[in-house]
Amino acid sequence: MVSLAGCADAVGEPATDQWRINVLTGNVRGAGTTLPAYVQLIGANGTSEKILIGAEEGLARGSSLTFEAAAPKDIGELRRCFVARAKSGYTNTGDGWFLELIEALGPHGEVFQFPCHGWFGHSDCGDYVGALERNLIPVKADHKLPAHEICGDPVSVQAAGIAFPHPDKVTQGQGRGVNKQHFGWAGEDAYFYCTGRSNSIFGMGVADGVYAWKDVGIDSGAMSRSLMETAQHMVQAGCEDVLKVLQVAARYVQSEGVMGSSTMCVLTINLAVGRLQAATLGDSGIFVLGRKPNSGRLEVKFRTPQQEHEFGRPYQLGHFPHANTPDDADLATFVVQAGDVIVAGSDGLLDNLSELELTEEVDRALRAGARAPGIVQRVAKAAFDASIDRKRTTPYSRAATEAFDMVYSGGKKDDISVVVCLVN
Structure with a gap:
């Protein structure tokens, strides 16, 4: 696990809590990317710091990346998770990223799951194009849900x-x-x-x-x-x-x-x-x-x-x-x-x-x-x-x-x- 933030100790600085965030990249062809992404939690009363992930090794297909982010103690109930993939340059290949899910674990055992199942950027395999940033909405549940309850079957x-x-x-x-x-x-x-x-x-x-x-x-x-x-x-x-x-x-x-x-x-x-x-x-x-x-x-x-x-x-x-x-x-x-x-x-x-x-x-x-x-x-x-x-x-x-x-x-x-x- 990569720790990227800590609680403020200095007198006068806002009190913070540590949130553990898990980013799950999908296991479909072309899902991984060599480019980094940003993740930020938005609550009813405040926001966490914006964290850069995958800067060194990218985000591999089927991978799970866990890190910590500092957020105000009074952030309130999480309303959404903002995710943005970095823009690609002319020489970048494999820049499309398929994000499956983000999980956020709070300091008191709170669990928020943010389903995505979507592309960021242009995939290398198939004509799939997605926005470079998304607001993910949490599933309302008092416990961690299995995958089949977060995403269902294809529909028309x-x-x-x-x-x-x-x-x-x-x-x-x-x-x-x-x-x-x-x-x-x-x-x-x-x-x-x-x-x-x-x-x-x-x-x-x-x-x-x-x-x-x-x-x-x-x-x-x-x-x-x-x-x-x-x-x-x-x-x-x-x-x-x-x-x-x-x-x-x-x-x-x-x-x-x-x-x-x-x-x-x-x-x-x-x-x-x-x-x-x-x-x-x-x-x-x-x-x-x-x-x-x-x-x-x-x-x-x-x-x-x-x-x-x-x-x-x-x-x-x-x-x-x-x-x-x-x-x-x-x-x-x-x-x-x-x-x-x-x-x-x-x-x-x-x-x-x-x-x-x-x-x-x-x-x-x-x-x-x-x-x-x-x-x-x-x-x-x-x-x-x-x-x-x-x-x-x-x-x-x-x-x-x-x-x-x-x-x-x-x-x-x-x-x-x-x-x-x-x-x-």
């Missing part, structure tokens, strides 16, 4: 999306839905879904622009559409790093001077191993539904949280000084498998259908033989019907009752965008 997907405008906008002639293959929008909502380079990556997402900006002459629909279009382009270019997708989309709307604000959730799937990565900022969300092994009953296997500063004020990207940033996003990773159904929706879906109602609607559609286009239409219509029902108990009415200490009932009229993906 079928997806469809739809968006409905707020019913009052339709009545007033101010709203319409534009639903095309791979991209659509209605009102201030927008969505996308697509596959990436060589069909090895799939991505989808929704964004919900904040309507209140209309009062000062700003159309937040322009922001949600720009965010989704940029995210779509990133996935099509082969970017699996879901935080990077979010960061680039946010930088684009800022550089273009797009006004307003928007929530956003986006996911990518590495189709070779069924590894889903999700980034959520605000009150849009993602569900993974699957059959329970023994009963065959459809249930929620995974979902992202809704982020709010307070009721009715979600986290959001925007042009104003105190807007949230991509670093505020909730990051998660999960293995999907054949038979799973992934649903992403804006708050127009989540405010009007409960987990149980969503699951039952998808289950009925599946049992009727529906595929992704049929399922997404049924789910969106169910959310719309709930939104205009004044007597119904909905997630929104429950939350409003709790927030204002008054009894509320009925759905919440809103733009509704939904994307459904069937995993095969």
